[in-house]
Amino acid sequence: MLDKDFLTSEIRKINDPFYELFGGWPASCSFACLRWTEAFYLYSKEMLPPSDTFLEAKAAFLTIIQGICSSNTLIRSATIFANAIMKMGEVIAPGIEVANPKLKGIMPPTVLNLIPLFTRALNGELSSEQFAIELAEITDVWFRSGTAIIIETGVIINWN
Amino acid sequence: MDNNILGVGGLEASNLNAGVGFVIIPNGVDIKTYKEDVYRSGRISIYGGYGHSNFYNILIDSEALQKVKFPERVGDMGTPVVWINIPKHNEPIVVASLKYDEDFYSVSEFRNRITRGNDGIMTDFDMDGKNGKIRLNVTGNQNKSGEYEINVSGPNSNSTYKLNVDGKVLEKSSDEIIRLSEKRIINVATKKDGITAVKLEINSEDEKRLDYQDDFGNSIESYEDKLNIRANNSSKIDFGDGSEKAVLGNTLLNLLTKYDQAFEKMTVNTAFGPSSTRINNAEFLSIRSEFETILSKLVNLD
Numbered sequence: 082m083l084d085k086d087f088l089t090s091e092i093r094k095i096n097d098p099f100y101e102l103f104g105g106w107p108a109s110c111s112f113a114c115l116r117w118t119e120a121f122y123l124y125s126k127e128m129l130p131p132s133d134t135f136l137e138a139k140a141a142f143l144t145i146i147q148g149i150c151s152s153n154t155l156i157r158s159a160t161i162f163a164n165a166i167m168k169m170g171e172v173i174a175p176g177i178e179v180a181n182p183k184l185k186g187i188m189p190p191t192v193l194n195l196i197p198l199f200t201r202a203l204n205g206e207l208s209s210e211q212f213a214i215e216l217a218e219i220t221d222v223w224f225r226s227g228t229a230i231i232i233e234t235g236v237i238i239n240w241n
Numbered sequence: 242m243d244n245n246i247l248g249v250g251g252l253e254a255s256n257l258n259a260g261v262g263f264v265i266i267p268n269g270v271d272i273k274t275y276k277e278d279v280y281r282s283g284r285i286s287i288y289g290g291y292g293h294s295n296f297y298n299i300l301i302d303s304e305a306l307q308k309v310k311f312p313e314r315v316g317d318m319g320t321p322v323v324w325i326n327i328p329k330h331n332e333p334i335v336v337a338s339l340k341y342d343e344d345f346y347s348v349s350e351f352r353n354r355i356t357r358g359n360d361g362i363m364t365d366f367d368m369d370g371k372n373g374k375i376r377l378n379v380t381g382n383q384n385k386s387g388e389y390e391i392n393v394s395g396p397n398s399n400s401t402y403k404l405n406v407d408g409k410v411l412e413k414s415s416d417e418i419i420r421l422s423e424k425r426i427i428n429v430a431t432k433k434d435g436i437t438a439v440k441l442e443i444n445s446e447d448e449k450r451l452d453y454q455d456d457f458g459n460s461i462e463s464y465e466d467k468l469n470i471r472a473n474n475s476s477k478i479d480f481g482d483g484s485e486k487a488v489l490g491n492t493l494l495n496l497l498t499k500y501d502q503a504f505e506k507m508t509v510n511t512a513f514g515p516s517s518t519r520i521n522n523a524e525f526l527s528i529r530s531e532f533e534t535i536l537s538k539l540v541n542l543d
Contacts, residue, residue: 095512106510106514106515107512107514109515110514111514112514113511113512114513117512117513149513150513150514153517153520158513209512
């Protein structure tokens with residue numbers, strides 16, 4: 082199942098030097114992207130209903146998020162990050178039917194906007210921990226808005 | 242010589258050797274012109290006193306001439322005077338003046354006083370041997386202000402005016418006090434052993450216009466191109482209460498430049514790896530180019 086607290090912890094391992102499980106600052110941007118990708122992959126792969134495309138979703142996330150390394154504005158960085166999460170959801174959705182032909186996966190319908198969160202963080206309004214908590218919360222809410230339709234009955238269940 | 246001074250014929254003196262008379266204004270003279278002639282010639286006209294006639298244009302002792310007062314008009318009498326007649330020449334000479342009734346200054350034993358005045362103007366030299374005081378008083382009136390002038394001169398412009406006082410010198414003025422020198426004014430304070438403790442000199446000829454030096458090693462010197470203030474032994478110069486230290490401009494400029502050069506290279510750790518260096522570097526460099534404006538063009542320290 083999706084676990085918001087798990088995602089929070091994984092994020093804090095990357096961004097919060099006061100976290101007891103902090104893994105150290107990434108030595109490079111590309112290595113940081115690998116760690117971010119791993120964190121969101123580990124979170125998303127526990128999703129129900131399961132998908133057959135979690136690894137592809139992970140690769141898609143990585144491809145997009147690496148664009149941050151050449152970004153020099155906050156808005157662009159926040160947009161890239163949101164796009165990476167949404168791409169992950171987009172790739173996971175069709176894999177639900179592959180894993181279970183009785184279901185049809187639909188990615189979350191809303192557009193993720195991380196600009197306000199990133200702005201508050203850069204302005205010093207959030208601690209590293211608070212940033213991790215809010216990012217995990219926004220991601221988790223968005224993921225849980227994804228759905229799967231039971232083809233036979235038309236019943237809709239949320240990703241969880 | 243006596244004859245030239247006293248005349249040959251002489252004047253009638255009623256065969257008396259001396260008397261007490263009074264200063265008068267002769268008839269038919271312009272009073273102002275007459276008075277000027279008296280002081281110029283040393284000859285005066287007097288009423289000879291009881292039993293005598295008037296004596297015109299007789300010699301008067303120069304000291305007595307300084308003290309006489311003329312009457313206001315013809316017919317009145319001025320200062321009483323003592324005259325003597327030199328028999329050989331039979332011409333009276335005024336040898337002394339007596340106290341005039343209208344003189345109100347006090348004279349006493351051990352005191353010598355000379356007072357001259359007119360129409361509210363007065364000059365008064367008072368030597369008080371009893372109290373050890375000399376006063377020189379000068380008073381003006383509505384039309385003429387009082388003035389006291391001392392002139393000391395010589396052909397080589399090397400005259401000296403000395404004032405020696407075993408005690409205080411007090412100058413007091415209700416208006417300005419102006420000291421003017423065409424070369425230099427020096428003020429010095431020494432210790433009891435005569436060694437100079439502080440000297441203040443202003444001059445118009447040397448390269449220094451103002452030169453202050455004291456035995457603490459402090460100095461203030463004014464040159465054409467700078468004003469120099471030093472505190473050699475004192476080790477500091479305070480402006481106001483001196484609670485804050487002054488800043489060394491060149492040192493600050495160097496430190497600020499080094500600081501910004503280091504800041505220019507700075508990166509920080511982030512969750513996406515080391516940051517870049519500052520993005521708005523051009524803006525910082527623009528500010529750095531203005532650092533030199535913090536240096537004063539007027540004041541130098543240390």
